[in-house]
Amino acid sequence: MIDLKLLRNDPDTVRASQVSRGEDPAVVDHVLAADAEHRASLASFEAKRAEQKSLGKSVAQAKGEEKQAVLAQAKALAGEVKELQASADAAAARAVELARSLGNIPEQGVPSGGEENFTVLRHEGTPRDFAAEGVDVQDHLAIGEGLKAIDMERGAKVSGSRFYFLSGIGARLELAILNAAMAAAQDAGFSPMITPTLVRPETMAGTGFLGNHADEIYYLEKDDLYLVGTSEVALAGYHSDEILDLEGGPLRYAGWSTCYRREAGSTGRDTRGIIRVHQFQKIEMFSYVTAADAAAEHARFLATEEAMLQALELPYRVIDTAAGDLGQSAARKFDCEAWLPSQERWMEVTSTSNCTTYQARRLGIRERGEHGTEAVATVNGTIGTTRWIVALLENHQQADGSVYVPPLLRPYLGGLEVLEPVR
RNA sequence: GGAGAGUUGACCGAGCGGCCGAAGGUGACAGUCUUGAAAACUGUUGAGGCGUAACCCGCCUCCGCGGGUUCGAAUCCCGCACUCUCCGCCA
Structure with a gap:
């Protein structure tokens, strides 16, 4: 697999690589889009998950009625987290699959063509x-x-x-x-x-x-x-x-x-x-x-x-x-x-x-x-x-x-x- | 083929459903001491990712792999892979 950091910083190199291999340079943009989508969904999952974790810790301390309230809240959060995680995982899988389809970048001097x-x-x-x-x-x-x-x-x-x-x-x-x-x-x-x-x-x-x-x-x-x-x-x-x-x-x-x-x-x-x-x-x-x-x-x-x-x-x-x-x-x-x-x-x-x-x-x-x-x-x-x-x-x-x-x-x-x- | 035990960081090894990314030890690295070394003592020491291009810092994930239960899983349940032991079979 290609280095995703390189892909983000210097997509033109990867596009050129695709062209010299006789493959579609547009794949680069599909990968970039999928990668951006993945990172966005990952960020929202992680934020929600952090919230869930800190709330989860307060469950143990809470007592009586207060505990019931916190529990209900936590239960709701758990569902949200699960959904966000699923969509983050799916986005990651899409991005990786696309990224893997990119071939390695030819060394300087490699003739292009078939x-x-x-x-x-x-x-x-x-x-x-x-x-x-x-x-x-x-x-x-x-x-x-x-x-x-x-x-x-x-x-x-x-x-x-x-x-x-x-x-x-x-x-x-x-x-x-x-x-x-x-x-x-x-x-x-x-x-x-x-x-x-x-x-x-x-x-x-x-x-x-x-x-x-x-x-x-x-x-x-x-x-x-x-x-x-x-x-x-x-x-x-x-x-x-x-x-x-x-x-x-x-x-x-x-x-x-x-x-x-x-x-x-x-x-x-x-x-x-x-x-x-x-x-x-x-x-x-x-x-x-x-x-x-x-x-x-x-x-x-x-x-x-x-x-x-x-x-x-x-x-x-x-x-x-x-x-x-x-x-x-x-x-x-x-x-x-x-x-x-x-x-x-x-x-x-x-x-x-x-x-x-x-x-x-x-x-x-x-x-x-x-x-x-x-x-x-x-x-x-x-x-x-x-x-x-x-x-x-x-x-x-x-x-x-x-x-x-x-x-x-x-x-x-x-x-x-x-x-x-x-x- | 049948029965059982196990898989935790570079390695060994502990681990109660929340205070566990994980005790303790070994190793490695740095420092103190020493003419130098050893010993002793002190400290540091997992990986991946996101926020950021990099640092600091913050957060998330990872205790064989994949699911499930739960507000919360290294810890409970299920499946799979691998390792080991015993029995059988074959050589």
Whole structure:
């Protein structure tokens, strides 16, 4: 949630934010009106309530007839107070609901517009010239099937479309990626966490995923639990309603979890292979950081992700996501996109968001500051996921269907330097 | 699945329907003492909100969460969540 004080003092900034996100700036005025209404009704409730309390105290002292009179008066007051409270509560609920619909305010420099309006910050590495090498490019599924690493057919048989089995070297490769990512995160100061993948409604709502993303989320009605689409959910909930001590620097966690996504709006998109699936694994970095240091922490996340992609010898570009594609909580988002030779396009492999205080305010995560408690900032980012198998197989494929293993992963694959096809 | 006990501030822990935002203790912080430290002593020390843009100050809310009873609820009643113990079941 956005800071209501900021909204009152500087509504123009919030209006501009709405415009850059491609959303309605008039919502700002609706929020302001609802907020004013709330405060007015709150004031009249509080005044009446104070009156009731002081009268209530005199009941105990009063005697005889006088007591009867006071009691009657108090009874009448109680009814009024109850009504005023109800309308104040209702006004508060309206104001909060409206305020919550406002997305975070994009950082300076974020391009405005929608999904296609991103800025490319830089390219790292060079895509191979497969033609020159005499390699007939195969897509990750063809390579994966050659290695007997990926089995989509049986995945569909057992669980339906967008499910798969990773078998043999495929399973080992995923574990290698995740373990290497976990180790890299740990080296960067992140504390390893294996998180719950089912969370309660409060947790899911608190992280802001029940807004725009609601359709993306699996829900278990019988148990009133949600399946997480990323361990960010659990890691953000981890310190909810707490006052943190960030004197010693940010609290950094690396969460390992399976992630579940319904992919409701993406029928027909990335249908082949494991690029877009209902279930995958991911190592997610997550930091709780003093608001003033959030941008620096965000840069650190990006650097850590890039170091990982470089160690895996993957050519990639970094994009600065446009305001309309940030999602509710982020103020800035950098994606790293690896080259996908079979489709000659870029494919998202990491995404790091600076949510500033937006997520933490909603979750009640604070620290002690100069003027009492202040909301902390949260930053999240990918450091390894199942999808990386796609990038690795395609970029490191050889003419004979084997796949080169970058040195970083070898210790996690028993020293293997090349993945050989299975005949 | 059955039976029972519990949830109070950073932590432990007391709490009669009104004088309870809450005793006492621990911790933390500040001061006195000390060459310095420890000990001792003294004081301070919850969160959210409104009035105000900020201070002072005033007021309101918060004793797991949500309802109810009552003039008045941490205290009584109901529902829910969570924790613990015992029994059963499964491994």
